[in-house]
Amino acid sequence: MKSKSDEELIELIVQNHRPALEELYDRYVKLIYSFSIKITKGDTEKTKEIVQQVFLRLWTTKRTYNASQGQFVNWLLTITRNISIDLIRKEQKYKGTVQLELEEWQQMQGLQSEDVEQQVTRNLLKQQIQEAKRQLSEPQQRLINLLYWEGYSLSEIAELEQKPLGTIKSRLHQALKKLRNNFNGKIGGVRHGE
Amino acid sequence: MENKCDNLSLFIINELTNQDKKQFEDHLLKCAKCQQELKSIQETWQMLSYDVEETEVPESLKSQVMDFVFEENKFLKHEEKKEAEPMSFKERILSVAKKHFSPISTAVTAILIICLIGFYWNSLHLKDTIKALENNAADPTQIVTTYSLTGESFAASATGSAYLLQEGTETNLVIALNNMPITKGNEVYQVWLLKNGNRQSAGTLIPDQNGSGLITYRLPPEYSFEDIGITLEPNPFNTQPQGQKVLGT
Numbered sequence: 208m209k210s211k212s213d214e215e216l217i218e219l220i221v222q223n224h225r226p227a228l229e230e231l232y233d234r235y236v237k238l239i240y241s242f243s244i245k246i247t248k249g250d251t252e253k254t255k256e257i258v259q260q261v262f263l264r265l266w267t268t269k270r271t272y273n274a275s276q277g278q279f280v281n282w283l284l285t286i287t288r289n290i291s292i293d294l295i296r297k298e299q300k301y302k303g304t305v306q307l308e309l310e311e312w313q314q315m316q317g318l319q320s321e322d323v324e325q326q327v328t329r330n331l332l333k334q335q336i337q338e339a340k341r342q343l344s345e346p347q348q349r350l351i352n353l354l355y356w357e358g359y360s361l362s363e364i365a366e367l368e369q370k371p372l373g374t375i376k377s378r379l380h381q382a383l384k385k386l387r388n389n390f391n392g393k394i395g396g397v398r399h400g401e
Numbered sequence: 402m403e404n405k406c407d408n409l410s411l412f413i414i415n416e417l418t419n420q421d422k423k424q425f426e427d428h429l430l431k432c433a434k435c436q437q438e439l440k441s442i443q444e445t446w447q448m449l450s451y452d453v454e455e456t457e458v459p460e461s462l463k464s465q466v467m468d469f470v471f472e473e474n475k476f477l478k479h480e481e482k483k484e485a486e487p488m489s490f491k492e493r494i495l496s497v498a499k500k501h502f503s504p505i506s507t508a509v510t511a512i513l514i515i516c517l518i519g520f521y522w523n524s525l526h527l528k529d530t531i532k533a534l535e536n537n538a539a540d541p542t543q544i545v546t547t548y549s550l551t552g553e554s555f556a557a558s559a560t561g562s563a564y565l566l567q568e569g570t571e572t573n574l575v576i577a578l579n580n581m582p583i584t585k586g587n588e589v590y591q592v593w594l595l596k597n598g599n600r601q602s603a604g605t606l607i608p609d610q611n612g613s614g615l616i617t618y619r620l621p622p623e624y625s626f627e628d629i630g631i632t633l634e635p636n637p638f639n640t641q642p643q644g645q646k647v648l649g650t
Contacts, residue, residue: 228470232463241456255462259469266470284450332451340452354414355449361416380410384438387445 213279220266228266235280239287246291246356253294260290292358339389347382350375409435413443542568548629548650556582556633556647559612563629563650565620574603574618576629578648581608587636590647592616594626601626605637 208230211219219227239258247253264286340348346368353359353367361379365372405428411417412425429435543566550561561578576592584590584607592603608614631648 225467225471229463229467232466236458236462236466237455240458240462241453242450244456245453251459255465258462259466262466263470263473281447281450284447288450330455332448333453336448336452351449355446361411361414376407376411379414380407383410383413383442383445386448387441390445390448 217265217279220268228262231265232262235283238280239283242284242287243291246288246295246358257287257291257294260294261287264290288355295358335390336386339386342389343382343385347378347385350378351382351386354379406432406435409438409442413439413446542566545572550576550578550629550631550648550650552580552648553646555645556580559648561631561648570622572620572624574620574629576616576618576631578606578608578614578616578631579612581612581614581647583608583610583612584633588644589634589637590614591632591634591637591639591642591644592618593630593632593642595628595630596626600630600642602640603629605634 208216208226211227211230213231213234216227216231220231236258239261240254243254243257244251247257261283265283340351343351349368350364353364354361359367361375362372365375368375370378405425408417408421408425408428412422412429417425429439544564545567546565548563550559550563552559552561559578559580559582561576563574563576566573566575574594578590581590589605589607591605593600594603603618604616606614606616628650630642630646630650632642632644632646634642634644
């Protein structure tokens with residue numbers, strides 16, 4: 208099991224091979240757990256619920272994972288985030304739907320497998336993203352946090368910030384571009400013009 | 402075109418409506434700039450997930466997750482299977498009942514049943530009443546005894562008749578009086594039933610302008626008397642005669 212790739216493990220899961228799921232658990236639970244505990248603000252009960260739902264999704268998924276569809280770990284984190292936000296929104300009685308599994312896969316399409324993890328450790332990535340975030344303006348940082356970690360929609364954020372939706376949309380665009388540029392700069396990628 | 406490029410971020414965070422999304426996907430095929438930006442910004446968006454503190458995972462979590470996944474899965478399969486399983490007799494009856502009785506029709510049925518019981522109850526009562534009436538008809542009032550009363554002293558011209566009427570188990574005494582001297586003030590004529598020298602009041606009467614009067618008295622059960630006496634009492638509600646006897650059997 209240990210020598211198998213993520214892709215091979217997914218194949219085995221589709222064939223209802225339980226040890227394959229356990230192996231994926233061992234590989235990724237720390238990442239999923241750390242992510243969920245942040246998004247639930249340290250609620251271990253909710254975190255457990257999220258981790259259970261993520262692995263249930265993995266076990267019941269009837270779609271074969273294809274490496275060309277993107278990095279498995281990113282796909283896993285996308286699922287985790289969607290399940291988390293679904294849970295948060297349900298509890299806060301927010302309206303709005305969370306993207307479906309099919310969309311998650313479509314989202315990953317066109318993304319070539321580029322194993323960032325092989326270039327830098329997760330910890331280094333974390334430091335870099337934090338550094339990149341620090342260079343955003345205060346409203347941009349707030350926007351990213353509300354959107355990514357709190358699960359608010361753009362129109363909800365526009366309401367919270369008392370700004371037109373258009374302003375929030377362009378603020379998002381600027382924030383993502385700036386993050387990307389800062390990030391690329393750090394890891395020595397090509398600096399894109401603003 | 403510029404407008405559509407602005408939707409890139411919204412596409413990445415999946416906040417486009419289905420229609421806008423489709424339009425953007427079409428645009429993406431034609432716009433080199435967006436194609437170039439898509440990958441790097443999408444990666445940046447996904448990098449945000451690495452902004453977490455590594456947290457130790459509780460040891461017990463693995464079994465909780467695995468139990469959940471495989472129990473839940475079993476449950477899901479069981480649910481599917483259960484639907485196919487034949488129902489027990491009781492379940493079938495219940496399901497048929499559920500299928501055929503909506504809450505409204507159940508309520509209507511209940512009301513109809515209550516009405517039916519009501520009608521039946523009513524008709525039973527009606528039957529009893531009719532029966533009682535028939536019995537009465539078959540058991541008419543009978544005159545058991547008649548008495549004639551003659552006047553004395555100042556009411557010597559007064560006459561009277563008394564009848565004992567048997568009506569089922571009840572006995573009524575009816576006394577009709579004529580030519581009675583008119584009473585004054587609080588005066589009343591009082592009827593007394595005599596038995597072994599004891600007197601019991603059987604009511605009072607005041608005759609009309611012509612000196613006529615009628616009084617009925619329901620006798621206590623199993624009661625009998627020997628004679629009837631009528632006195633002129635200075636006031637009503639006497640339990641023993643005070644005034645002068647004016648009529649008697």
